[in-house]
Amino acid sequence: MRTSPRDYWRLLAQYLIPQRGRVSLLALLLLASTGLQLASPLVLRRFIDRALEGDALRTLMLIAGLYIGFAILIQIVRLAETWTAQYVGWTATNNLRADLALHVLGLDMGFHNRHTPGNLIERVDGDVFTLGNFFSRFIINILGNVLLTAGVVVLLFRIDWRIGAVVALFAATTIAALAILGRYNTIRFAAARQAMADLIGFLEERIGGTEDIRSSGATDYVMRRNDEFARAYHRRQKVASIFGGATTFSVSQLLSVLGMVAALAVAATLYRDGSITLGTVFVVFQFTQILVQPIEEISRQLRDFQLASASIGRVRQLQAVKPKVTEGAGLPLPPGPLAVELDHVTFGYVPEDPTLRDVTIHLAPQRVLGLVGRTGSGKSTLTRMLVRFYDPDRGSVRLGGIDLRDVRMTDLRDRVAFVTQEIQLFRATVRDNLTLFDPAIPDQRIIDALRRLGLGGWLNALEDGLDTMLAAGGGGVSSGEAQLIALTRVFLRDPDLVILDEASSRLDPITEARLERAIDTLLDGRTAIVIAHRLATSERADEVLVMANGEIAEHGEREALARDPNSLFAGMIRTGHDLATTGEERP
Numbered sequence: 001m002r003t004s005p006r007d008y009w010r011l012l013a014q015y016l017i018p019q020r021g022r023v024s025l026l027a028l029l030l031l032a033s034t035g036l037q038l039a040s041p042l043v044l045r046r047f048i049d050r051a052l053e054g055d056a057l058r059t060l061m062l063i064a065g066l067y068i069g070f071a072i073l074i075q076i077v078r079l080a081e082t083w084t085a086q087y088v089g090w091t092a093t094n095n096l097r098a099d100l101a102l103h104v105l106g107l108d109m110g111f112h113n114r115h116t117p118g119n120l121i122e123r124v125d126g127d128v129f130t131l132g133n134f135f136s137r138f139i140i141n142i143l144g145n146v147l148l149t150a151g152v153v154v155l156l157f158r159i160d161w162r163i164g165a166v167v168a169l170f171a172a173t174t175i176a177a178l179a180i181l182g183r184y185n186t187i188r189f190a191a192a193r194q195a196m197a198d199l200i201g202f203l204e205e206r207i208g209g210t211e212d213i214r215s216s217g218a219t220d221y222v223m224r225r226n227d228e229f230a231r232a233y234h235r236r237q238k239v240a241s242i243f244g245g246a247t248t249f250s251v252s253q254l255l256s257v258l259g260m261v262a263a264l265a266v267a268a269t270l271y272r273d274g275s276i277t278l279g280t281v282f283v284v285f286q287f288t289q290i291l292v293q294p295i296e297e298i299s300r301q302l303r304d305f306q307l308a309s310a311s312i313g314r315v316r317q318l319q320a321v322k323p324k325v326t327e328g329a330g331l332p333l334p335p336g337p338l339a340v341e342l343d344h345v346t347f348g349y350v351p352e353d354p355t356l357r358d359v360t361i362h363l364a365p366q367r368v369l370g371l372v373g374r375t376g377s378g379k380s381t382l383t384r385m386l387v388r389f390y391d392p393d394r395g396s397v398r399l400g401g402i403d404l405r406d407v408r409m410t411d412l413r414d415r416v417a418f419v420t421q422e423i424q425l426f427r428a429t430v431r432d433n434l435t436l437f438d439p440a441i442p443d444q445r446i447i448d449a450l451r452r453l454g455l456g457g458w459l460n461a462l463e464d465g466l467d468t469m470l471a472a473g474g475g476g477v478s479s480g481e482a483q484l485i486a487l488t489r490v491f492l493r494d495p496d497l498v499i500l501d502e503a504s505s506r507l508d509p510i511t512e513a514r515l516e517r518a519i520d521t522l523l524d525g526r527t528a529i530v531i532a533h534r535l536a537t538s539e540r541a542d543e544v545l546v547m548a549n550g551e552i553a554e555h556g557e558r559e560a561l562a563r564d565p566n567s568l569f570a571g572m573i574r575t576g577h578d579l580a581t582t583g584e585e586r587p
């Protein structure tokens with residue numbers, strides 16, 4: 001997506017208009033500091049000329065005091081200006097960051113499957129960070145510095161057109177040279193940033209997989225790859241800083257010396273002719289010196305702007321992604337346990353290759369359906385349709401008779417609980433992990449819930465009870481405990497439909513017994529769909545559905561299927577295979 005000037009203005013307007021008071025203050029401060037910078041050499045000229053004329057010491061002291069006063073004032077104004085600019089920039093970028101984060105959270109799972117968390121973080125944070133300067137300073141700085149440069153040139157023209165002309169030429173040459181250098185530098189800096197993103201992406205993924213890497217002995221390989229990424233980053237960064245920092249600095253220094261020499265040569269000639277005073281020569285000297293800074297600043301802003309436009313492009317692109325799953329009109333779901341209906345549902349992660357084919361299921365309220373079938377047969381996909389991670393390509397999904405596309409997302413999430421095998425634990429207390437940071441849930445309710453689920457003993461065994469801290473990512477928590485936490489979470493929410501992907505990992509008998517009891521209590525009086533890996537789990541199902549290649553291979557009352565020696569389900573029980581993982585016996 002190309003960024004048009006309208007994109008820049010729209011972004012600036014959206015995040016700066018709410019701060020117009022501060023932005024006006026910033027503009028004012030900038031004007032003040034430009035004015036002060038232009039005025040102070042004129043004070044110096046007065047001092048020198050008066051001194052040469054042999055004025056009284058008192059007058060000279062006064063002028064000197066004024067000069068020092070100006071210098072101090074300039075610093076104060078600059079300080080205020082920097083502070084305001086930072087404030088404006090951070091407020092704008094923080095708001096943009098929050099808007100983008102909210103937007104990304106609202107996007108469908110299809111989008112999230114295509115983008116890694118690292119990549120999204122880089123876009124929500126990295127790109128927005130580059131825009132801080134664009135929001136706070138870009139326009140004001142460009143304007144301010146152009147104003148300062150123009151002011152100096154005009155003042156010099158007024159002293160003598162020849163000096164003005166020399167300095168104007170110098171200014172134009174320097175800006176052009178720095179702009180050309182800047183273009184190359186932007187490319188190099190972008191390459192360095194990409195190399196850094198690669199390194200961070202690599203580290204993120206590998207640190208996430210530390211356990212697997214260690215256990216498979218791949219540490220050496222990972223470290224070697226890490227070295228390669230780090231070296232690439234180092235090389236690019238070195239090139240970027242040599243070309244970016246050093247050359248820009250030398251070129252601007254060289255040109256400023258040349259410009260100053262030329263301006264002074266002209267001024268000296270004019271002084272010898274007697275057309276200007278020595279004070280004026282000093283003014284020329286000072287002005288040419290002052291000029292270096294705005295010129296560098298202008299070229300730096302232009303360079304930053306190139307970086308910013310790339311980021312703005314990516315931000316706009318992200319904003320333009322519309323969620324495939326859109327908010328429903330808000331039809332209410334009926335109260336109480338929910339009936340589940342899938343009506344000729346066909347769905348594919350890629351439309352050409354459907355993962356679910358013409359699936360039709362009716363499940364009455366309070367019934368428990370056990371889903372079994374090989375890995376990859378589409379069980380998880382089916383459950384994802386019920387929480388609207390995806391919408392069907394054809395057919396419809398209804399809860400309590402209402403099409404999910406007509407239900408508000410928050411209503412749906414209130415009524416349906418989804419426990420996957422990947423349980424997210426946070427580095428927080430057990431309490432926060434159970435309530436998901438909802439302080440409105442009183443401790444007594446949590447304790448009651450744990451007791452009802454048969455977890456009173458587990459709670460008592462915790463070192464600090466509900467205040468026990470869990471490590472990040474659930475470190476120190478066994479997979480059985482993680483599931484107990486997940487079940488309690490769901491129980492606290494009191495949902496009307498529970499979808500449970502039972503853990504396939506082997507548990508110790510005590511935890512397993514606890515888990516079984518907890519699941520029984522949780523499912524009591526609710527509609528449930530359970531992806532069953534173990535025979536024991538499937539036994540609590542009223543009905544069993546066998547999936548094969550995205551289609552229903554068999555669906556019926558569990559007891560009837562178990563009794564029928566010709567049923568697929570009976571076959572699975574006989575071979576004793578894990579009901580939901582790869583089995584030799586293809587259902």
Ligand code: ADP
Pocket residue numbers: 113349350355373374375376377378379380381382
């Ligand atoms: P099961 O739960 O029975 O193991 P899944 O529903 O997870 O089966 O997978 C069914 C098919 O869909 C598999 O071929 C799997 O590779 C594919 N699949 C699952 N999740 C995704 C996804 N997020 N994106 C693309 N394909 C997927």
